[in-house]
Amino acid sequence: MPDSLRGRSSCVFTTIAAALLILAGTVFPLDAAAQLPAGRDVAEVCKNCHADRVETYLATKHGQKGNQRGPDCQTCHGDATEHVKAGGGRGVGGILGFNNKAIAADRKAAVCLSCHASNRHLAFWDSGRHRKNDVSCNNCHSLHGTPGLGSTIALNRPNPSVTPYQTTVRELQYETCVSCHKQIRSQLLKPSHHPIIEGRITCNDCHNPHGALSRAMVKSESIPQLCTTCHAEKRGPFIWGHPPVEENCLTCHNSHGSNHNRLLVEKAPNVCQDCHDARFHPGTVYDGSGGWNFIPPRNNVPNTRLIARGCVNCHSQVHGSNAPAMRGKFFLR
Numbered sequence: 001m002p003d004s005l006r007g008r009s010s011c012v013f014t015t016i017a018a019a020l021l022i023l024a025g026t027v028f029p030l031d032a033a034a035q036l037p038a039g040r041d042v043a044e045v046c047k048n049c050h051a052d053r054v055e056t057y058l059a060t061k062h063g064q065k066g067n068q069r070g071p072d073c074q075t076c077h078g079d080a081t082e083h084v085k086a087g088g089g090r091g092v093g094g095i096l097g098f099n100n101k102a103i104a105a106d107r108k109a110a111v112c113l114s115c116h117a118s119n120r121h122l123a124f125w126d127s128g129r130h131r132k133n134d135v136s137c138n139n140c141h142s143l144h145g146t147p148g149l150g151s152t153i154a155l156n157r158p159n160p161s162v163t164p165y166q167t168t169v170r171e172l173q174y175e176t177c178v179s180c181h182k183q184i185r186s187q188l189l190k191p192s193h194h195p196i197i198e199g200r201i202t203c204n205d206c207h208n209p210h211g212a213l214s215r216a217m218v219k220s221e222s223i224p225q226l227c228t229t230c231h232a233e234k235r236g237p238f239i240w241g242h243p244p245v246e247e248n249c250l251t252c253h254n255s256h257g258s259n260h261n262r263l264l265v266e267k268a269p270n271v272c273q274d275c276h277d278a279r280f281h282p283g284t285v286y287d288g289s290g291g292w293n294f295i296p297p298r299n300n301v302p303n304t305r306l307i308a309r310g311c312v313n314c315h316s317q318v319h320g321s322n323a324p325a326m327r328g329k330f331f332l333r
Contacts, residue, residue, distance in 0.1 A: 139156070192261055194263070252264060
């Protein structure tokens with residue numbers, strides 16, 4: 001090839017390469033061509049109107065990794081070609097808006113499951129209470145939010161924290177859950193509670209919010225199995241077992257919070273007398289037959305069970321006893 005042609009060809013290739021580089025960094029206007037580009041360039045188009053949402057999205061795990069085509073708004077929101085042609089607008093061009101309440105929750109969840117269906121935590125999503133109550137992924141998760149410290153996913157927190165004093169800067173999962181579970185929110189503020197609002201344990205330590213076949217979507221086949229994953233000393237086996245303990249811990253305890261010590265549903269000895277009324281010991285601990293020794297109507301009969309008394313003062317091994325012979329039968333040491 002003559003030197004003149006070789007030089008001319010080199011100039012042409014240089015010009016084409018420069019044009020491609022300029023095109024790659026160009027922000028496409030709203031009246032772009034009918035077919036939008038793929039990957040991050042789509043996000044650049046969307047940024048013209050949704051700058052705040054796109055910027056936060058690109059900082060998230062989804063925005064950094066995306067899918068095979070790179071971060072692409074169309075992966076979740078659908079084909080935006082007609083939406084861009086029309087100059088935007090809510091619902092225009094078939095755009096899937098996750099905050100649009102008119103769109104069924106199953107349709108929103110199906111978008112997330114198209115990528116996350118293989119996640120083992122989602123194996124029972126269809127059987128879970130959240131799906132049956134029309135809860136979609138975006139009710140709890142925010143793709144456009146920045147995750148807090150100690151978390152890989154951004155969670156929605158629509159209400160202020162119920163914690164009286166912030167003891168951690170981590171993202172606290174319970175703040176998302178109590179936005180719907182108001183009754184649990186009130187229990188967490190009671191004097192005796194699991195350290196949930198302090199950030200030491202999370203709701204999904206016990207529950208699988210993405211679905212389970214068990215009661216209350218707990219992560220075990222039964223409540224005792226769940227509780228003994230932490231409270232191993234209560235697991236047994238014991239020589240003398242306590243049937244209510246083996247059946248359900250919630251018979252005596254409230255797992256989220258209580259006004260009584262050790263998360264008891266009632267103050268001892270009342271909690272014991274729900275089952276053991278008038279057996280071996282009198283079942284009328286707080287009746288009118290006894291009282292303070294200086295109250296005349298009570299015939300000056302003192303009742304020593306009024307203060308600092310409870311069945312567990314003597315029956316301290318109430319969860320089960322390994323004491324020999326009859327001592328263990330009555331859950332004594």
